[in-house]
Amino acid sequence: MQNGSRKLLIIGNWKMHTTGAQATGLAKEIALGVGPRVDIQVVLCPPFTVLEGVSQVLSGSTVQLGAQNLYPGPMGAVTGEVCAEMLKAVYCAYVLVGHSERRVLLREPDELINQKIHTALENRIKPVLCIGEPLEVRDSGNTWPFLQTQLERALDKVPQDLIENVVIAYEPLWAIGSGQPSSPDGAQAVHAQIRQFIDTFSSSAAKLRILYGGSVKPENAQQLLAQPDIDGLLVGGASLKAKSFLDIIG
Numbered sequence: 001m002q003n004g005s006r007k008l009l010i011i012g013n014w015k016m017h018t019t020g021a022q023a024t025g026l027a028k029e030i031a032l033g034v035g036p037r038v039d040i041q042v043v044l045c046p047p048f049t050v051l052e053g054v055s056q057v058l059s060g061s062t063v064q065l066g067a068q069n070l071y072p073g074p075m076g077a078v079t080g081e082v083c084a085e086m087l088k089a090v091y092c093a094y095v096l097v098g099h100s101e102r103r104v105l106l107r108e109p110d111e112l113i114n115q116k117i118h119t120a121l122e123n124r125i126k127p128v129l130c131i132g133e134p135l136e137v138r139d140s141g142n143t144w145p146f147l148q149t150q151l152e153r154a155l156d157k158v159p160q161d162l163i164e165n166v167v168i169a170y171e172p173l174w175a176i177g178s179g180q181p182s183s184p185d186g187a188q189a190v191h192a193q194i195r196q197f198i199d200t201f202s203s204s205a206a207k208l209r210i211l212y213g214g215s216v217k218p219e220n221a222q223q224l225l226a227q228p229d230i231d232g233l234l235v236g237g238a239s240l241k242a243k244s245f246l247d248i249i250g
């Protein structure tokens with residue numbers, strides 16, 4: 001499944017769920033279900049504590065590993081953080097950056113998100129930059145200026161030729177975990193705007209993958225994926241059960 005030259009990308013964000021055997025069991029079921037498919041790219045983002053075990057399970061499968069965060073600096077004296085070198089040692093190919101739960105609960109500022117994007121790219125880990133507007137911004141009709149500011153700040157000084165290694169995940173805050181996803185048309189309109197904006201400063205806009213996230217379920221996934229600028233999905237809750245995640249992958 002492709003949108004033009006863009007291979008569809010389905011990412012499961014397990015957030016702060018799973019311990020050892022739960023995580024490896026879930027990863028096994030998913031890897032088995034995905035099988036030898038190479039027409040789509042599936043990625044699992046488990047918590048740090050189980051990255052190594054999940055990495056072993058996924059080795060030799062087509063499913064890739066992602067992390068949920070990284071520290072924007074080299075290995076060293078930074079208590080409680082995890083650096084890119086550690087992620088590469090367990091074969092993480094992707095890392096989530098700027099998830100709204102971190103922006104809101106941990107007050108992560110745009111400058112830090114920008115540093116993480118640079119660090120990930122320097123280490124050849126693909127950053128999945130999450131952006132999204134809260135309900136009051138949507139209701140006041142200011143969705144696009146809000147998203148544009150998030151994009152400008154997060155992508156500040158990223159060389160234009162590296163933009164194709166960034167994945168953008170549009171995750172409206174009102175849709176995350178709410179059971180109220182964006183309509184496929186509504187998400188498509190925002191994705192097209194994001195691509196147009198990227199096109200103003202990078203020649204890679206056509207190659208950039210833009211994912212939708214927020215209450216994705218097996219019932220709505222295919223309609224969302226049918227949109228021309230929706231190149232994949234970032235799935236939270238529904239990625240914690242192998243069956244629902246595999247049904248979303250289709």
Ligand code: PEP
Nearest residue numbers: 176177213214215236237
């Ligand atoms: C998320 O938080 O990245 C997410 C998309 O969550 P959910 O699918 O549960 O809405």
